[in-house]
Amino acid sequence: MTDPILAAEGVTKLYSSGRVGCRDVSFSLYQGEVLGIVGESGSGKTTLLNCLSAKLEPTAGTIRFATRTRGLTDIFGLSEPERRLLMRTDWGIVHQNPRDGLRMNISGGGNVGERLMAVGARHYGNIRAEALDWLSRVEIADNRVDDKPQSFSGGMQQRLQIARILVSKPRLVFMDEPTGGLDVSVQARLLDLLRGLVRSLGLAAVVVTHDLAVVRLLADRLMVMKDGEVVESGLTDQVLDDPHHPYTQLLVSAVLQV
Amino acid sequence: MSGNGVEKPAYNFAYLDEQTKRMIRRVLLKAVAIPGYQVPFGGREMPLPYGWGTGGIQVTAAILGRDDILKVIDQGADDTTNAVNIRRFFAVTADVATTEDTAEASIIQTRHRIPEEPLREDQILVYQVPIPEPLRKLEPREVECRKMHGYAEYGLMQVKLYEDIARFGDISVTYDYPVMTNGRYVTAPSPIPKFDNPKMHNMAALQLFGAGREKRIYAMPPYTAVKSLDFDDYPFRRQEWNEVCGLCGADDSFLDEVILDDQGGHMFVCSDSDYCGKRRAAGHVGPLAREAAEAGYGVKGHD
Amino acid sequence: MIPEPVLRIEHLAKTFTLHTQGGVRLPVFTEISFTVSPGECVVLTGPSGSGKSTLLRSLYANYLPDAGRVSVRHRDSWVDMVSAEPRQVLAVRRETMGYVSQFLRVIPRVPTLDIVAEPLLAQGVAQDAATVRAKELLARLALPERLWSVPPATFSGGEQQRVNIARSFARSYPVLLLDEPTASLDATNRETVVSLIAEAREAGAAIVAICHDAPVRNAIATRLFDVTEFRAAA
Numbered sequence: 001m002t003d004p005i006l007a008a009e010g011v012t013k014l015y016s017s018g019r020v021g022c023r024d025v026s027f028s029l030y031q032g033e034v035l036g037i038v039g040e041s042g043s044g045k046t047t048l049l050n051c052l053s054a055k056l057e058p059t060a061g062t063i064r065f066a067t068r069t070r071g072l073t074d075i076f077g078l079s080e081p082e083r084r085l086l087m088r089t090d091w092g093i094v095h096q097n098p099r100d101g102l103r104m105n106i107s108g109g110g111n112v113g114e115r116l117m118a119v120g121a122r123h124y125g126n127i128r129a130e131a132l133d134w135l136s137r138v139e140i141a142d143n144r145v146d147d148k149p150q151s152f153s154g155g156m157q158q159r160l161q162i163a164r165i166l167v168s169k170p171r172l173v174f175m176d177e178p179t180g181g182l183d184v185s186v187q188a189r190l191l192d193l194l195r196g197l198v199r200s201l202g203l204a205a206v207v208v209t210h211d212l213a214v215v216r217l218l219a220d221r222l223m224v225m226k227d228g229e230v231v232e233s234g235l236t237d238q239v240l241d242d243p244h245h246p247y248t249q250l251l252v253s254a255v256l257q258v
Numbered sequence: 259m260s261g262n263g264v265e266k267p268a269y270n271f272a273y274l275d276e277q278t279k280r281m282i283r284r285v286l287l288k289a290v291a292i293p294g295y296q297v298p299f300g301g302r303e304m305p306l307p308y309g310w311g312t313g314g315i316q317v318t319a320a321i322l323g324r325d326d327i328l329k330v331i332d333q334g335a336d337d338t339t340n341a342v343n344i345r346r347f348f349a350v351t352a353d354v355a356t357t358e359d360t361a362e363a364s365i366i367q368t369r370h371r372i373p374e375e376p377l378r379e380d381q382i383l384v385y386q387v388p389i390p391e392p393l394r395k396l397e398p399r400e401v402e403c404r405k406m407h408g409y410a411e412y413g414l415m416q417v418k419l420y421e422d423i424a425r426f427g428d429i430s431v432t433y434d435y436p437v438m439t440n441g442r443y444v445t446a447p448s449p450i451p452k453f454d455n456p457k458m459h460n461m462a463a464l465q466l467f468g469a470g471r472e473k474r475i476y477a478m479p480p481y482t483a484v485k486s487l488d489f490d491d492y493p494f495r496r497q498e499w500n501e502v503c504g505l506c507g508a509d510d511s512f513l514d515e516v517i518l519d520d521q522g523g524h525m526f527v528c529s530d531s532d533y534c535g536k537r538r539a540a541g542h543v544g545p546l547a548r549e550a551a552e553a554g555y556g557v558k559g560h561d
Numbered sequence: 562m563i564p565e566p567v568l569r570i571e572h573l574a575k576t577f578t579l580h581t582q583g584g585v586r587l588p589v590f591t592e593i594s595f596t597v598s599p600g601e602c603v604v605l606t607g608p609s610g611s612g613k614s615t616l617l618r619s620l621y622a623n624y625l626p627d628a629g630r631v632s633v634r635h636r637d638s639w640v641d642m643v644s645a646e647p648r649q650v651l652a653v654r655r656e657t658m659g660y661v662s663q664f665l666r667v668i669p670r671v672p673t674l675d676i677v678a679e680p681l682l683a684q685g686v687a688q689d690a691a692t693v694r695a696k697e698l699l700a701r702l703a704l705p706e707r708l709w710s711v712p713p714a715t716f717s718g719g720e721q722q723r724v725n726i727a728r729s730f731a732r733s734y735p736v737l738l739l740d741e742p743t744a745s746l747d748a749t750n751r752e753t754v755v756s757l758i759a760e761a762r763e764a765g766a767a768i769v770a771i772c773h774d775a776p777v778r779n780a781i782a783t784r785l786f787d788v789t790e791f792r793a794a795a
Binding site: 030032083188189191192195216217220221234235236237238241242244245246249252255 | 578579580581618621623624625647649650651666668669670671
């Protein structure tokens with residue numbers, strides 16, 4: 001039995017006002033697995049994601065990541081430069097708003113090439129070739145490589161964000177409402193792209209969303225959160241087709257059938 | 259106080275008080291100990307505005323001694339307004355000897371050029387710096403800049419060069435071309451032309467940099483490795499001219515273009531006036547020396 | 562001589578609790594136990610609502626039973642679908658246990674040919690070989706060629722059903738679960754599916770099926786299992 005790539009134990013984030021961000025969340029994520037975290041606003045799913053991706057330090061509990069050199073390591077036990085390096089190479093974060101994950105005043109090619117240059121790539125031709133390769137993989141036309149993301153549509157910006165992250169071959173990707181704010185047809189295309197890339201690259205991913213259709217398509221397993229706690233978890237189709245917890249049943253029954 | 263005249267003000271040697279000089283020297287020691295690292299310092303109000311070399315002046319004032327011989331150049335010339343003013347400033351406040359001869363000087367304060375004549379171990383070059391932070395235009399957040407220097411995260415600098423090549427076909431930066439100092443810190447060499455960058459590498463003289471408005475000092479000790487940033491397939495290249503200096507015939511110095519008349523007549527002349535003068539004194543004659551003389555040009559520096 | 566079972570169901574029980582309807586309890590079945598060996602086709606019988614579909618889904622881990630075990634022979638060991646980790650269940654579904662439901666869950670933008678070929682690709686078969694096999698099956702199921710490069714979202718029920726079947730029979734699963742495999746198919750296609758099932762059975766698959774159509778049932782079943790005997794008390 002191999003080690004998990006991400007192991008969360010008792011992750012808790014409390015605020016001084018007494019508000020609970022998330023409480024006592026534990027799970028193990030393995031390479032190639034996609035974990036969906038669903039819940040409505042205020043469920044704590046975003047807080048949990050921020051803790052897992054090292055943006056927020058939890059009040060209690062540990063989050064361990066299987067680093068390449070040292071095996072499972074507490075991510076908050078790493079030094080800041082080590083963590084920053086991790087976030088640029090082994091990890092990727094797809095933000096809900098692509099502007100948070102892109103440099104808007106740098107060309108598309110530059111955005112994709114940045115991670116390569118950040119770890120020492122010094123051959124312009126090679127960097128550009130790899131950038132072009134990734135742009136085509138996320139279905140952005142070649143001739144946009146020198147355009148700035150400001151001139152891209154929302155869906156295109158989101159795909160550029162994905163290319164920018166995947167170029168460094170991360171093993172773990174965090175996604176925060178990856179299709180939020182996009183038109184429905186654009187969402188479908190993006191989800192399909194994500195599904196294909198995650199499968200073909202064998203990524204491990206944590207996807208936070210309020211949209212059950214997204215988890216149905218992308219996630220292997222699911223955690224349902226309410227008021228900061230995980231109320232139900234398991235195989236995605238099982239949790240959605242045979243919900244046990246009252247809140248999960250409510251959530252599933254509330255989805256509009258099209 | 260006499261009744262009929264203004265009392266001539268008394269200055270401390272080189273204008274700054276001794277405590278200030280001590281503070282600056284401590285900062286200089288730090289700067290020399292960490293080549294290329296920008297050390298903040300308590301810059302003083304100087305009797306000329308920011309943008310006129312107050313940083314360089316404070317560094318020079320802190321290291322100047324009674325026996326020093328000072329040269330001041332601006333864009334390579336000793337007789338431009340800026341250079342003349344600063345030289346007079348030190349003459350008044352320190353009463354030190356001044357010179358236009360690069361080889362004779364022990365301290366050279368410069369704006370935007372490195373002298374053509376190679377410097378020696380017993381000389382100090384003081385640069386005037388407007389923007390000491392090479393990442394400024396790419397990353398406006400100061401905290402993030404400091405982290406990038408602290409963690410040696412310079413990918414963004416490389417991205418800037420990539421953008422240049424993508425947009426212009428080549429790296430477009432021609433002055434203040436960023437360098438990697440001692441293999442550790444990316445440094446702004448001040449707005450010297452990229453032509454001068456190679457001179458910084460392994461220079462025998464001590465190089466000190468002062469930015470008055472931004473209040474930063476940094477340094478390159480003698481024989482420090484200084485490498486201009488580039489790509490493997492787009493290596494750093496200096497500027498080149500098809501012409502030689504019209505006055506002295508030099509083909510290895512940085513040339514300025516000078517307009518001679520209203521008909522568009524022009525010539526290229528060494529930017530380093532001392533270097534040019536020495537070559538002419540040694541007998542070198544450039545192809546346009548005669549025309550220049552007829553135009554009343556080239557007798558003493560640039561007119 | 563019946564070979565060793567590859568599927569063991571032991572003391573399986575399932576009751577639904579509908580919290581959205583005031584906590585009403587719907588008991589379905591209790592103490593279900595049986596085994597299935599390679600070459601067997603067990604058809605579940607019982608009237609509508611007796612829990613046949615629920616049982617089948619519980620075998621696939623799509624529903625979670627309240628008690629009992631569903632042990633599947635997977636790669637030289639046994640996996641209990643009830644208590645296994647999600648990634649183990651997914652591994653079993655990928656390699657060992659196939660499921661043909663009445664409805665095709667549609668993934669946007671993926672053409673029919675790719676949907677059918679996917680299980681083969683996941684198994685490591687080369688793209689060319691997988692495509693050939695997919696075309697073979699679709700042709701056999703008489704799905705018009707013009708539909709092969711189109712995503713099935715706009716297909717009729719019968720067309721979607723045939724895509725479903727092609728996908729599940731593209732590779733040979735040791736265990737096959739079939740929920741009304743011939744519903745919405747015409748007589749010709751029904752025959753084709755019956756042949757496919759018989760072939761799989763002969764090749765050693767262990768099959769559990771639900772089938773209301775009597776002739777089809779008779780053609781494929783080696784054994785019947787009456788779910789109503791295990792009705793749970795309310």
